[in-house]
Amino acid sequence: MSKVEEFKSHIDLGYTFKGDSIILGTGMLDQEPVKHAQIKIPLKTLNRHGLIAGATGTGKTVTLQVLAEQLSLHGIPSVLMDLKGDLSGIAQPGTLNSHIERRSDLAGIEYTPMGLPVELMSISNEKGVKLKSTVSEFGPVLISQILELNDTQRGVIALVFRYCDTHHLPLLDLKDLKKVLQYIMNEGKEEITKEFGAVSPATVNTIMRKIIELEQQGAEEFFGELSFEVDDFVRTIDGKGVISIIRLTDIQNRPKLFSTFMLSLLSEVYETFPEQGDSDKPKLCLFIDEAHLVFSNASKDLIDRIESIVKLIRSKGVGVYFCTQTPTDVPEKVLGQLGLKIQHALRAFTAKDRAAIKKTAENYPISTFYNTSEVLTSMGIGEALVTALNEKGIPTPLAHTLLRSPITRMNILTPEEIESLVSKSYLVKKYNTAIDRKSAFEILDEKITKAEQAAAQQSTQASNTQRRSAGRPPKETSLIEDLTKNTMVRQIGRTIFRELTRGILGSVSGKKR
Structure with a gap:
């Protein structure tokens, strides 16, 4: 058996599940994609939380977009914290080109561009549903x-x-x-x-x-008032989960407000949702982009509170995903609760960087096919090291992955498109009326x-x-x-x-x- 065949057999064995799953992309060996070596995540384990990490410009936000899309297609709603304003394009279909065709063919999937149901929200002056x-x-x-x-x-x-x-x-x-x-x-x-x-x-x-x-x-x-009801996050339209995008581009320099909102949201979801136990798929997934803003400016008590909720909230059928530059941005107690890890490339410009990369490599399963430290610094845009949990809760083999392309637009909506989307929302009419009783x-x-x-x-x-x-x-x-x-x-x-x-x-x- 050749090395490529051995690798494909290794991937097929580690990423074959009984229940439904999401296809992230195809496995890579010696910097080359291996056709149809599909890297999957079982829906059953998506409430075990996750991490999307990597240096600036390596494709973290696009990966977040892909995950939200695939969840929606499986009828799972999600909430996205959009601090950079990159995610509103999910409401519009993507554009097919030769690069996307090649990626889709290697992963053994059919690429069908489409827009997905999106609800724009805000806790500040951005257009959308006002969360209070x-x-x-x-x-x-x-x-x-x-x-x-x-x-x-x-x-x-x-x-x-x-x-x-x-x-x-x-x-x-x-x-x-x-x-x-x-x-x-x-x-x-x-x-x-x-x-x-x-x-x-x-x-x-x-x-x-x-x-x-x-x-x-x-x-x-x-x-x-009016206080937002978290049940409004859990909606589907035509069988597709609604993707609630909370636009936070104007609060990047106000970390205390961001952490206040995040803690409020997590607490409300935990206290409101009923116990769900093990199920075939999660009820809701939350994606926190630029997660370091939550932790770097939070007090110890605040961090302890977030840690407690992250540990307990999965029993409510809710998965929480942190998107940040390095795993060290997330407290170790939270990091230890994360089942899915998608690690994009890191850059080693200094001795401190190299030490951090070595430490990061130790967080991933040992692989006979990779030198993890070397792969971490050599991956291109749209590539990542992936490990998840299988249906029995056991970590899957570490896989250098060529990630699939988004089926929605990889760009923002125009002001006219935003206005049109907001004007059609019944939640805007419900929550955007000022109340001062x-x-x-x-x-x-x-x-x-x-x-x-x-x-x-x-x-x-x-x-x-x-x-x-x-x-x-x-x-x-x-x-x-x-x-x-x-x-x-x-x-x-x-x-x-x-x-x-x-x-x-x-x-x-x-x-x-």
Whole structure:
């Protein structure tokens, strides 16, 4: 048996599955593609997460596009984080040429250009469905992790949420959260101290500064209503999974907003989707492009939270795929959870680069056909080292792969095409209507205004009484009677004012969140 035949037999044995699978491309040996040595991924294991890594310009985004296309064709919806604006072309068919024909023939597949169902979305000012979430839905734990608060500050946030729950104050946006913090340090200080104990002004001021920092990264556009329902990600049209492309080109310099959104999305999916267990294919796949933005600017608590969700979310039938330059951009605990690894070429310009490549090579199965370190630096554009999990959860053989070409456009949509796509979306009509219902900000404003009016009215009445008394002849009293009377008046006045204030600043009715 020749080396090529031995290699093909090796690939056929390692990449033959009982259930449905996605064809990624064809295997390569000694830098040459081997015809019909198909490299596949079983649908059954796509909820085991994955990594797409490689240097700039090696084809990572195109690989992400190919995966999303093949998932859609198998009726599996996906969510794509598009930070570079490269992925909107999935809505339009690709163009056939001789280069694509050759790749398709080598992989033993038929190339049929087509556009796929796409929903454009945004958490900022990009055109598309506006994704929002309320502060209440985040809850005190997530809010504290995003703001990177210490234990004392977390206690104050927990107090705020508890107070708002008890008094029916909806926390919808950051304006509401700031208003409650201001209230507990000023007008509501006595009420809060009686109910929960004293709160340090320094602690509240620190939290306020952190909220303002988050606002400066554009978070005020993300927090609010109408909250997005994650079930709207899980849609099919004509049997094809809808590809939801979240356009994030204008937030690359706002990593905290990006990580906030990612954590919100992962948490909501995990908490909303029912347990699915093992199934023939995943319910949803999430692709996080430029994943280093999530991890490099996140606190340890935030990273721990993401790690926990990644470990648990696969039981909901959800696969998470990270796209970044080097595997070291992803924390080791997350990296250890990834079943599919697609490694594009790396560049060795320095001793540090060579050491990193050697370390990267150790993350892949040993192969008798390749020197992994050498292949990592010699692959061309559209080539990658691939290893997945078979249906029994065992890693497949490492394969140098010539990846298939996308069937959709490898370019962006024109402004006119984007406008047309957005205008046809029923989700845009559902979520893009501005809603600013009565919430904590307005309710507390009303309470404070009523308290000020009551205090002003009492002051006016006291002043009128004093003027009327001034016109009467003074009654002679003893020194003891004067002291007793004045003391009683002051005490009664304080009691009346305190009871009146309690009535105004006490429990209020409002919409439950």
